[in-house]
Amino acid sequence: MALSPQWLDELRARVTLSTVIQRTTKLQKAGREWKACCPFHNESTPSFTVNDQKAFYHCFGCGAHGDVIRWMTDQRGMGFMDAVKELAAEAGMEVPAPDPVAAKRAEKRAELIDVTVAAQQWFVERLASDVGAKARKYLASRGFSDGVIREFGFGYAPDDKQALPGALASFDEAMLVESGMRIAADDGNRYDRFRDRLMLPIQDARGRVIAFGGRILDKRDGVAKYLNSPDTPLFDKGSTLYNLYRASPASRKTGRVVVVEGYMDVIALANAGIGDAVAPLGTALTERQIELLWRMVERPVLCFDGDAAGQRAAMRAATRALPLLRPGHSLGIVRMPQGLDPDDFLIEHGAPALEKLLAEPASLLDTLWSFERDAQPLNSPEEKAGLKARLLAHVDTIEDQDIRSLYRRELLDRFSAFAFPKRESSWQGRNGQKGNGWKNRNFPARPVTSSAARASLKSLAGGGNRDALLSGVVAGLRRFPDQLDRHCEDLADLAERDPKVADVINPLLDSLEPLEAGEETPISATTGRSAPPDNIRFAFLREGTDPQAARDILAEAVSLLVERPALEAALAAATARFSTDPEGAFADQQRLLKRKLEFDARLGQMASMRAAADDETDADSGTDTTAPTPETADSAQ
Structure with a gap:
């Protein structure tokens, strides 16, 4: 029986962890979390915590950690499938029937991960060799520490169309193509996808290498600055967040997650000591990525570039989030100064200044209002009416009834104050007072x-x-x-x-x-x-x-x-x-x-x-x- 990661994630989301744990362990409310004396070891002072928003439990005394399925297997002593079946019945979900095709697919994924792991090791070796001198010089110019370079797994892909078949000779050509490492052209020729690029591994939530991103070192006409792996059986760019593997534990400490535009921004923030940053991978932030962020924190902070393109990206993310809004869950949005990305801002102003910006993000509603208000001239009644129509069109996409009503009222109040400013009164009282x-x-x-x-x-x-x-x-x-x-x-x-x-x-x-x-x-x-x-x-x-x-x-x-x-x-x-x-x-x-x-x-x-x-x-x-x-x-x- 093959259970997809997506199905298991849905199961975890439908079951409230604290409700399951309270059946055998007495919990006490402590802010957003629950606490108790750890059921896995003897203690007199509570060090066991349960976090429903992040769907995990953790003991600071003995280190016990896991999700609701792990609780059933470790504390209740159940087998994995028995635990899944009991939780699925509680959640009203049907356990998928045995699927030989899915099992074959899982086996294929494991084989392809072997390919990407081997490629990553080879890229790291190339960076340390003579052919990687130019890439090492670029990294030095960015000010990245040796620790950050090792932690993020920087490598180098040589400028050679046929390097990988020899370097990864233990894998057949078909696997290299299916993993996204090689391109099969229509004319039958095959060649390496990444050439003369600084390489970065893209990892899943478990830290496994599933894809790559490559950055050119010299500007060349007609050549994309950044190149990512294509969608493969391993990698779905719309469902993956770069650096999620590292940012998740950092986010649990800070209670925050920062979303930037690209992986070089993520690394620049990590180099400055800000480790809770993630990035989409060559696409606008998707609905699935927003849900992943909300599993970490209730209000992720978007920090995109200060140019027009960055603001449009923030607005696209905002419009994607509107239909998904639910009580307590939203987005915070930081507007970088004009012409600066987070890396530039760090260089000019330092990490404390960026932390201050991240601590005071604009709300999603503020962003909608300011973006649409400034999008077009508002000099005529028709143009003002267009602003109102655009605002209400956004509101109508919100599915939650209460949130939709609150957004409508707030935006209409702002529109009325803007379009119909109160006029100074001409009334004069008995004492001769005028004006207000x-x-x-x-x-x-x-x-x-x-x-x-x-x-x-x-x-x-x-x-x-x-x-x-x-x-x-x-x-x-x-x-x-x-x-x-x-x-x-x-x-x-x-x-x-x-x-x-x-x-x-x-x-x-x-x-x-x-x-x-x-x-x-x-x-x-x-x-x-x-x-x-x-x-x-x-x-x-x-x-x-x-x-x-x-x-x-x-x-x-x-x-x-x-x-x-x-x-x-x-x-x-x-x-x-x-x-x-x-x-x-x-x-x-x-x-x-x-x-x-x-x-x-x-x-x-x-x-x-x-x-x-x-x-x-x-x-x-x-x-x-x-x-x-x-x-x-x-x-x-």
Whole structure:
């Protein structure tokens, strides 16, 4: 039975390691990880850790290390296939049937690895020989240390089309071609693929040589600067990251992985002491490579060249990542200074300066916004509309519903602030103040509502009474137009979420022009819904209410109108996702419930303050507050 590496990776990804281990070992949560006393040796202080994101366990005491399959074989004493079958049943996966073809393919891969390993040894020998003098001079000019040269396995391919058949005489010609070391031309001629190039081995996640990259030493017209092995049974460039074998353990220490454009950048960073860098291999970052990165860290940092090509590469990676985004997983993007690649930056500014850049990457959303904003002129309404269309086209590719909604809202907010900047008000108050007017005023919270009024107002936030509350808020904003700007963003969000109220709120927002209280509003009194019914009365609409107190009650009414429905809608959406994403939905539900409790607590705190003030006022006036009658409760509204 042949199990492909891809199938085994899928199995590991579907099973939560800590869940399996907790069946026999008690774990305690420690940040992002779990800890316990090691089950493989006796100890009194926990040194055994489990990391679900990276899907491995490790003991710092005895060195035990492995994935979920290794746990089943080493701790549970199961055979490999028995462990795989039990985990597959838990993950809902079918174990592939015995496949003679796959077994033959695995045998072929092993034979081809023998070819690439032998070629690597020969390239290293050529670098140390007389024919490698030019290559050694180039390495010295780059400032690479002897340790880095040995660690990364630098070699040299002589300028000879027929060198490999003699050097690797133990392998037949067909194997040399199939491994990518030789080229079979259409005319029947065969020749070495790599000639007069500085050679670098490309290794898989287990450190086995599976392909090569070669760099020319002298610039030649029509000759590619870099040349990689073609796709072979060993090597799939879209599923391989250069230096993954070394960067994985370094990343576990730093909690970071850096993605650069090419393998020479990787080596330059390693030479400067930054060992957690990887690179794609001659292609834009692929979906499979992004998933490999997310198995290492939740937010890989892309650090591409500062020229236009480098920024386009970063943007291509960003657009590849958008459909794959899931909670907690994204990309950070570092923009190198114009004209510099990471190697140049290290030479000019040093490793500490680069570390500082890597520590402050831009978010994926920031990168989308800045790239599209700067991509084309934005001098006309049509060009601005094109920017909005491009942004929304990116958003529509995001498959996760919550992330898509958040991206849409954030990008539309930025677009609105850019395309519709707030105009300076021409309103002039009684004191002659111009410009921002009420924006410079303070709005202190005051204890203004009675217990009965608060209960009545709160009851209007849901059910059929919500229409009355909306009408009351609209009427209140007509009476106090200076409050419209204070609440415009919340009301705009509400209009976007709820088309049923958009016809009432949008005319208010469109007429965002400060007026003196009592002046004629530019909004027709008959626009949208009618004024509140006579049997629903609001303190902020009654004559005789202190104006500042009325504004405070109006602010509470807006909060009840906007915030609570938004939380309830988000809770409903999280609950609806339980069947497809139980873990994520539960986490979102708990977060939203916490926010709702905080919101209710805030209202309760406000209520307590106001109740105390009301009671004091009632006591001073001789009013009995112990048991308000329906009549007094109604009048308090």
